[in-house]
Amino acid sequence: MPRSTINFDTVRKIGLALPGVEESTAYGSPALKVRGKLLACLPSHRSPEPSSLAVRVGFDDRAELLAAAPDVYYVTDHYVGYSAVLVRLSRVTPDVLRDLLGMAHKFVTADAARRSPSPKPA
Secondary structure, three states: OOOOOOOHHHHHHHHHOOOOEEEEEEOOEEEEEEOOEEEEEOOOOOOOOOOEEEEEOOHHHHHHHHHHOOOOEEOOHHHOOOOEEEEEHHHOOHHHHHHHHHHHHHHHHHHHHHHOOOOOOO
């Protein structure tokens, strides 16, 4: 697969096109959030490879991504317990990144909807 020139600027441009996404930080690193909930960030932990991105996805989706493209997606011991996958930005295309951020957006907004209290009947 050819090397791409994707960096966090590309991630930011794609992510900010999604509804409610805002630029922020997570542990001092650039991040994207939806209503304060982490969507994606540059990992601040030392375990990921350089030029990686941490993206929030459900554990089932993560397992599928890891099985389908282990050259693109991975996890380190630090991230095993988190609903996130690490992405090698040098091996992802803009279209794949757009789909992945869309998957993350659905995961984060669905998670937020499950946690918010149900409206009381009138």
